[in-house]
Amino acid sequence: MNVHKLWEYKEYINVNGMMFNSELISLLQNSLTLLQVENHFTHIQYWGQIYAVDFDYHIAVGITNDAVADRKYFYTTDFKFWGLLPKPKKKYKQLSLLTIFPFRGDTSLKIKVLDESLEENNPDRCRFMKEECRLAATISNICDEAEICARGQLIKQPDGTVVINPNFYGLTRPEASFLKSYLHIRPAQQRWNTNLLTRQDYNYSMDFLDSIDQDIPNGCWNLSLEQSGSIAYLKNLYWPGMMFFHKIKTPDAGFLYVGNGYKNLDVPFLL
Amino acid sequence: MSQTFLLEPDIIAATENVMPDLNNDLVLAKNFLKQQSAATGDTLYDHLVDIVHKILSQQPPDVVDNFEQYSWAVKQEKFRPNFDLLNDVYLSPPQLSLVRRVDEMFRLVASKAQKADEMGEEEQELDLEEDNFKPRIADMIDNNFYFRECGFGLPDSECYAVYISLNMLAIKEPVSTVRFFGKIFGTKANYYVAETDLTIEELDRRIREFELKDMPGEGEGLDEARAQEAEEQKEIMGEGEEKDEKPKEPVPPKLPPEPVSTWQPPAPIPVERPGQGVNKKVFWVCNNPGQQWICLPDVTPDQIRVARLTVRCMTGDLDAEVQTFPPFEGTERNYLRAQIARIQASTSVSPQGFFTFGSGEEEEDIDLEEGGGDLDFNPNPFYQGHALKDLLDPNLTYWVHHGRHILKQGRTLWWNPNAGMEEGVEEEEDEGPPPVEPESGPPLFTSLSEDARVEGLSAWSVRTSSTLVPDRALAVLRSNLWPGAVAFATAGKKSECMYIGWGLKYQPPNFSPLQLPRPQDEYVVGPEVMEMADPTFADEEAYRIAHLPPPPPPELPGEGEVFGEEEEMED
Numbered sequence: 001m002n003v004h005k006l007w008e009y010k011e012y013i014n015v016n017g018m019m020f021n022s023e024l025i026s027l028l029q030n031s032l033t034l035l036q037v038e039n040h041f042t043h044i045q046y047w048g049q050i051y052a053v054d055f056d057y058h059i060a061v062g063i064t065n066d067a068v069a070d071r072k073y074f075y076t077t078d079f080k081f082w083g084l085l086p087k088p089k090k091k092y093k094q095l096s097l098l099t100i101f102p103f104r105g106d107t108s109l110k111i112k113v114l115d116e117s118l119e120e121n122n123p124d125r126c127r128f129m130k131e132e133c134r135l136a137a138t139i140s141n142i143c144d145e146a147e148i149c150a151r152g153q154l155i156k157q158p159d160g161t162v163v164i165n166p167n168f169y170g171l172t173r174p175e176a177s178f179l180k181s182y183l184h185i186r187p188a189q190q191r192w193n194t195n196l197l198t199r200q201d202y203n204y205s206m207d208f209l210d211s212i213d214q215d216i217p218n219g220c221w222n223l224s225l226e227q228s229g230s231i232a233y234l235k236n237l238y239w240p241g242m243m244f245f246h247k248i249k250t251p252d253a254g255f256l257y258v259g260n261g262y263k264n265l266d267v268p269f270l271l
Numbered sequence: 272m273s274q275t276f277l278l279e280p281d282i283i284a285a286t287e288n289v290m291p292d293l294n295n296d297l298v299l300a301k302n303f304l305k306q307q308s309a310a311t312g313d314t315l316y317d318h319l320v321d322i323v324h325k326i327l328s329q330q331p332p333d334v335v336d337n338f339e340q341y342s343w344a345v346k347q348e349k350f351r352p353n354f355d356l357l358n359d360v361y362l363s364p365p366q367l368s369l370v371r372r373v374d375e376m377f378r379l380v381a382s383k384a385q386k387a388d389e390m391g392e393e394e395q396e397l398d399l400e401e402d403n404f405k406p407r408i409a410d411m412i413d414n415n416f417y418f419r420e421c422g423f424g425l426p427d428s429e430c431y432a433v434y435i436s437l438n439m440l441a442i443k444e445p446v447s448t449v450r451f452f453g454k455i456f457g458t459k460a461n462y463y464v465a466e467t468d469l470t471i472e473e474l475d476r477r478i479r480e481f482e483l484k485d486m487p488g489e490g491e492g493l494d495e496a497r498a499q500e501a502e503e504q505k506e507i508m509g510e511g512e513e514k515d516e517k518p519k520e521p522v523p524p525k526l527p528p529e530p531v532s533t534w535q536p537p538a539p540i541p542v543e544r545p546g547q548g549v550n551k552k553v554f555w556v557c558n559n560p561g562q563q564w565i566c567l568p569d570v571t572p573d574q575i576r577v578a579r580l581t582v583r584c585m586t587g588d589l590d591a592e593v594q595t596f597p598p599f600e601g602t603e604r605n606y607l608r609a610q611i612a613r614i615q616a617s618t619s620v621s622p623q624g625f626f627t628f629g630s631g632e633e634e635e636d637i638d639l640e641e642g643g644g645d646l647d648f649n650p651n652p653f654y655q656g657h658a659l660k661d662l663l664d665p666n667l668t669y670w671v672h673h674g675r676h677i678l679k680q681g682r683t684l685w686w687n688p689n690a691g692m693e694e695g696v697e698e699e700e701d702e703g704p705p706p707v708e709p710e711s712g713p714p715l716f717t718s719l720s721e722d723a724r725v726e727g728l729s730a731w732s733v734r735t736s737s738t739l740v741p742d743r744a745l746a747v748l749r750s751n752l753w754p755g756a757v758a759f760a761t762a763g764k765k766s767e768c769m770y771i772g773w774g775l776k777y778q779p780p781n782f783s784p785l786q787l788p789r790p791q792d793e794y795v796v797g798p799e800v801m802e803m804a805d806p807t808f809a810d811e812e813a814y815r816i817a818h819l820p821p822p823p824p825p826e827l828p829g830e831g832e833v834f835g836e837e838e839e840m841e842d
Binding site (some may be wrong): 011012014016017018020021024025027031043051053056100101102119155156165166167173203205219224226228229230235240241259260262264265266269270 | 333
């Protein structure tokens, strides 16, 4: 979510009752603008909030050139110091799904993770993980599954870099009521022609990402048009707390995650 | 000033000369650009003209970087069908249906306000009359302001619409207090939930209805059903005997009587009457502000029990089927009501002393031990507020529950399942079931520090709304058990709680459905039904030898034997 537009988005963002208050927006704008200047980012986005016991983590994303491949994640608990999150390792991505302990709010904390699917004497059964790694892994998991944008918000340029489309004018109302118009922000996992040819009006520069209507099970994304159909909200059941909003026919769109960082594995029972 | 380029007819005339010429090149290039595409009939020339025109008229920044996009947009516009042909068709904005509904609501509330105004004037003259009772509506806009300060709440537009529709509820339905409970998401539509107390007359009516329906019926119905079953059983037995008496037809093998289930369902736990326990408040829901409020039915202990064992998303349709295991009695409206009861019981919190037993206006002697379970409580007029430091204390000793704990039974007041039996079966004292340990939950106004923890996480997280300006900060409490439940308290006298979420409890590590019960044994296990190894050939041989006819007496001559054998062979 574009940091410099948070005041405009204030009335639209509502994640399970969580809304921005003025102090949060002011703090975010100030500290994130400074962060942007320090790191020479072309765009800086507020990603969301992860609840922890002592302090809540606030996460921001900096984008330099490529909007998909070149993203850097930062965290803070006090808006004064923003720390760069390490690259998520595959091992930790798996471990972070196993642990059930809450985040504590202290990145240097080491936590023990017990993998109960392994045998008693397996050395990998009990492993350690720093909270910083866990945070990075959790965020990476969420990004892979639930970070989305509206179709046309990101475009692939002829040289292969992906940029945020400055000429995005928003989806029309009929478009906005289809899950097909929303795309995952991640390197595509489907074949390129699957994403391209399932549309009538395909466009090479837009349809290079996976659309969310292929996610399993059908219904894990909840699309609702609110305020008499002028805003589309998308909520994910796997990651309760992930919310995407798009004001129809305007360039205003963005996602926000506010939650405790747990994947909800009960989705098949919920539907 | 002389013209740089010639006009087209002149150029064409000029092309007669074959000499290399700038104008000639220009014409050739122009002709090439004007070539029509076979597929669309378009020319590049027109397209470029359109693009240049669009760029110059709209003047977007950095066109050169996004020229492809632009070109694409221009092409797309060209293929848009021209709807102007249907001049008379007016497409109304999509907001229309919503506006119609809201408008109706506004009219109703406005007319009521006007009437109240007139009435007010008259009444001042008449000096008060009791029967014109005005329902008390919690000031949701004010509360929402504080919630917004804390970083929660509803958008202003939504909040106002809901507040007006609460007013509508107060006008249309027989309620005495109205409060916004929260919002519950569904897969197709969301629910807004209002929590109300009924007026005394309406409550009396409902209690009477409840007593008529439930009280006398229960025991008799069951007895009848059982008696009927027994009779049927007798008939079946009887039929079998009759058949035995008439041996005209080939006699069927006599079947053993069908086994009769000896299981008796435990006595149903009685529902708490309206205005008591989990049914103390009456909840109304609607999908959109402005729609008719629909009253949710009272919740039964069994529904709460099942709701605790399952997870399910709301759909937004009150009549949707609820498919769960164990089976849930009722539709989504019952399920919603059960979830609301659970949420209300565990997330209604307030600072200590905010509510008090009794009316609170005078110091009353209340025996907490006696009726603590179902005592009425009211806002405490002597509540002075706590220091923010106390409210923000992570031990949460200054916060208390004002929702009644729901026991495992699904009631807030414990019901003794043996109470009825003890009266009836006094003679056979030794056969009565052992006395049941009464369940008891934490009493009302228990401190939040007593709440159970979830996987090392306390049930509530407390935060301050502002770190920069502590003077105007609020304490905000967030439930970890029911994500979406929040409460705030100011250092002054304000406090409120609200729930906005999916209506799902946080159950780490994840939900595991109830196991199916073990299948029961159909027969008594004995040698008849036990599985045994088939006899081998050796066994059969041994059996045959053991059962051979006794060896013939040695006196008889051999002939006789031979004859005998032959006869047997012929048979």
